[in-house]
Amino acid sequence: MKPVKVGICGLGTVGGGTFNVLKRNAEEIARRAGRGIEVAQIAARRPNPKCETGATPITADIFEVANNPEIDIVIELIGGYTLARELVLKAIENGKHVVTANKALIAVHGNEIFAKAREKGVMVAFEAAVAGGIPVIKAIREGLAANRINWLAGIINGTGNFILTEMREKGRAFEDVLKEAQALGYAEADPTFDVEGIDAAHKLTILASIAFGIPLQFDKAYTEGISKLTSADVNYAEALGYRIKHLGVARRTDSGFELRVHPTLIPADRLIANVNGVMNAVMVNGDAAGSTLYYGAGAGMEATASAVVADVVDVVRALTTDPENHVPHLAFQPDSLSDHPILPIESCESAYYLRIQAKDHPGVLAQVATILSERGINIESIMQKEVEEQDGLVPMILVTHRVVEARVNDAIAALEALEDVVGSVVRIRVEQLN
Numbered sequence: 001m002k003p004v005k006v007g008i009c010g011l012g013t014v015g016g017g018t019f020n021v022l023k024r025n026a027e028e029i030a031r032r033a034g035r036g037i038e039v040a041q042i043a044a045r046r047p048n049p050k051c052e053t054g055a056t057p058i059t060a061d062i063f064e065v066a067n068n069p070e071i072d073i074v075i076e077l078i079g080g081y082t083l084a085r086e087l088v089l090k091a092i093e094n095g096k097h098v099v100t101a102n103k104a105l106i107a108v109h110g111n112e113i114f115a116k117a118r119e120k121g122v123m124v125a126f127e128a129a130v131a132g133g134i135p136v137i138k139a140i141r142e143g144l145a146a147n148r149i150n151w152l153a154g155i156i157n158g159t160g161n162f163i164l165t166e167m168r169e170k171g172r173a174f175e176d177v178l179k180e181a182q183a184l185g186y187a188e189a190d191p192t193f194d195v196e197g198i199d200a201a202h203k204l205t206i207l208a209s210i211a212f213g214i215p216l217q218f219d220k221a222y223t224e225g226i227s228k229l230t231s232a233d234v235n236y237a238e239a240l241g242y243r244i245k246h247l248g249v250a251r252r253t254d255s256g257f258e259l260r261v262h263p264t265l266i267p268a269d270r271l272i273a274n275v276n277g278v279m280n281a282v283m284v285n286g287d288a289a290g291s292t293l294y295y296g297a298g299a300g301m302e303a304t305a306s307a308v309v310a311d312v313v314d315v316v317r318a319l320t321t322d323p324e325n326h327v328p329h330l331a332f333q334p335d336s337l338s339d340h341p342i343l344p345i346e347s348c349e350s351a352y353y354l355r356i357q358a359k360d361h362p363g364v365l366a367q368v369a370t371i372l373s374e375r376g377i378n379i380e381s382i383m384q385k386e387v388e389e390q391d392g393l394v395p396m397i398l399v400t401h402r403v404v405e406a407r408v409n410d411a412i413a414a415l416e417a418l419e420d421v422v423g424s425v426v427r428i429r430v431e432q433l434n
């Protein structure tokens with residue numbers, strides 16, 4: 001049988017990795033796919049020194065690939081929303097299947113792209129968009145298809161996890177670690193996407209859609225970054241038996257779905273609390289399978305290429321099937337997506353770590369306890385540290401039971417209004433993940 005011809009758009013880290021893996025493992029891949037896979041054209045602005053492209057035709061124009069009549073599958077690896085959207089829509093219009101690693105594109109424009117792909121009967125595969133080399137989309141979409149998924153929680157940004165790990169283990173400064181992650185090629189072009197949780201929110205949006213069968217709704221995800229975390233809180237969390245991780249959490253509740261990315265205290269003995277450095281992990285809780293955990297490299301040249309090439313193999317295997325029999329883009333049949341709402345953060349529920357800087361006066365603790373109890377907030381543990389020499393204040397650290405966020409907001413406002421409380425109350429959400 002003739003080989004399937006693919007075009008690679010973008011020859012950066014992931015594009016170069018994809019070319020190399022397709023070439024190196026060509027025989028093994030053909031045995032799996034049932035046909036050879038040939039890179040017929042590459043679109044790149046500059047060569048990649050880590051990639052020997054040999055006689056493969058190279059153009060600077062990505063649309064040449066999308067319009068190339070020889071090409072069956074366009075692999076979009078240019079990143080960003082605007083040009084990537086145009087490229088993918090053009091490829092689909094031309095009847096080509098698409099494989100992409102672009103989480104921002106799928107999270108923001110996925111609904112439009114999938115509708116267009118259905119119209120044209122083509123596949124759009126995006127395993128590499130979430131958690132790099134971990135086949136978590138396939139696991140949720142296909143492996144857990146029997147389950148009603150209750151919740152999922154993931155460390156889905158390697159740069160952020162690397163920063164938090166280095167801060168905790170080596171006491172390194174935030175900026176210093178970020179520079180190293182950039183040099184290692186993990187960070188986004190705009191690193192605020194990593195540290196402010198936008199990249200994780202893109203990935204969480206995708207995971208939530210395939211877990212719950214809801215349209216992609218990136219604009220409704222709550223996003224809070226790690227740039228304001230202090231080593232004091234990292235250390236207090238440790239003393240309480242927790243680790244701080246930048247977690248994406250999606251949860252099914254009776255009134256809607258929670259979709260939130262924020263620093264989170266998790267018990268130090270959970271497997272996921274021990275996922276360190278640039279590694280990613282996603283925990284999924286389904287009613288039949290219980291909790292499952294997926295771990296691996298969330299970024300990097302060949303780890304991400306592994307997911308891209310697996311998608312290419314999937315597309316090749318399904319080339320001769322009727323479009324109605326393709327695995328649905330978002331795991332659920334498109335006419336069966338749920339319109340259950342995404343909850344605003346005020347309506348989400350979790351436990352809370354609160355750090356209050358108080359004057360060392362009698363009765364402060366009683367006032368704090370009263371404010372919380374008046375709002376029905378149950379205290380799980382409390383830790384009061386010695387007076388800090390530089391300002392004479394006492395750090396008071398509380399962990400609450402689960403409560404709806406609006407009540408905690410109200411309590412924090414009341415705490416900050418106390419005469420004996422100085423500055424802002426630090427609030428970090430807590431998840432037990434059990």
Ligand code: HSE
Nearest residue numbers: 157158159186188299
């Ligand atoms: N910037 C991302 C990360 C790359 O650090 O995880 C992979 O999406």
